[in-house]
Amino acid sequence: MVDLYDFYNLMDRHNIMLSFKGEVSSDLLSSILQITESKLERLNEEPRLKKKVYNVLVECLQNLYHHIDEAHPDIDAKSLAGNPIEMRSALMMIGRSEDGYTIMTGNHIEEVNIAKLRNRLDQINAMTKEELKLHYQEVLNNDEYSSKGGGGLGMIDIARKSGHKINYFFQPVNDRLSFFCLLIKIS
Amino acid sequence: MKIEASPKTPSVMFDGEQALLVIKGRSIPENSVExxxxIMEWLDQYAAKPSTKTNVNIQLEYFNTSSSKCILDIFKRLESIHKSGNEIVINWFFEEDDEDMQEAGEDYQAIIQIPFKMQMI
Known part of the structure; x- marks a missing residue:
């Protein structure tokens, strides 16, 4: 029997106001954004912070959504619980604390793609506010499109709007997969 | 040209009499290129026979990074109309407390050779 009360207390301790685990579809994305927006509205959050949370959430969710497109369907791996790993499945949580919000996402990533992502995040984290601005403008104007249009602006935008360093971690799952945890603080 | 707004896409309207292009609302689709x-196709046609003065109002509440390159492409098309000797006025609207939207306007201004009018609302 699942101990729901444990779940409840864990989420309560981390002040989770919204969470989701599963496949990220376009419709789901719309629903999460709508729910978050009305929650922020009800909390009477200041407009500046409300907009930042919404913006960063859009980028985080669309990262998950697009990443899912790239996932290899042929990976035959089992989770800790012994279930087949569903590469299209992700985890998303929004936590609220006294000094702001934290957006957390988790998804499986292939080992071969880790180094590139790690380098990218470290590069962004090493930049000052002004450097991020210039880097954003440079990437915006580089005429390169990704298949979905963003062309590598997402993480720079997240870093700029959140005003905090991007917190991330790769939790090894097996020799081919890790679980990529992303924590974005917004205040 | 007239495109109605949806929860993830803005309304886009061109008023031929006033030569006024208005993009208003949210632009957060997963696939912005589509x-x-x-709008790009319409702009290419318009560029062949533009009005001597075109006003452009960009009044976005939110836009995602997938839209940002498309918006730059709109500005680049307007820039070439401007360079061929026609007047283009770009009004970039942002709410008083929205420093991010103001900065976004400044980002485009840094790339595009048309003066922006920053309009606080």
Missing amino acids: FYRP
Whole structure:
């Protein structure tokens, strides 16, 4: 029997106001954004912070959504619980604390793609506010499109709007997969 | 040209009499290239026979990074109309407390050779 009360207390301790685990579809994305927006509205959050949370959430969710497109369907791996790993499945949580919000996402990533992502995040984290601005403008104007249009602006935008360093971690799952945890603080 | 707004896409309207292009609302689609394609095609046609003065109002509440390159492409098309000797006025609207939207306007201004009018609302 699942101990729901444990779940409840864990989420309560981390002040989770919204969470989701599963496949990220376009419709789901719309629903999460709508729910978050009305929650922020009800909390009477200041407009500046409300907009930042919404913006960063859009980028985080669309990262998950697009990443899912790239996932290899042929990976035959089992989770800790012994279930087949569903590469299209992700985890998303929004936590609220006294000094702001934290957006957390988790998804499986292939080992071969880790180094590139790690380098990218470290590069962004090493930049000052002004450097991020210039880097954003440079990437915006580089005429390169990704298949979905963003062309590598997402993480720079997240870093700029959140005003905090991007917190991330790769939790090894097996020799081919890790679980990529992303924590974005917004205040 | 007239495109109605949806929860993830802005309304886009061109008033031929006033030569006024208005993009208003949210632009957060997953696939922006697809949404903006007809607007680019319309702009290419317009560039062949533009009005001597075109006003452009950009009044976005939110836009995602998938839209940001498309918006730059709109500005680049306007820039070439401007360079061929026609007047273009770009009004970039942002709410008083929205420093991010103000900065976004400044980002485009840094790339595009048309003076922006920053309009606080």
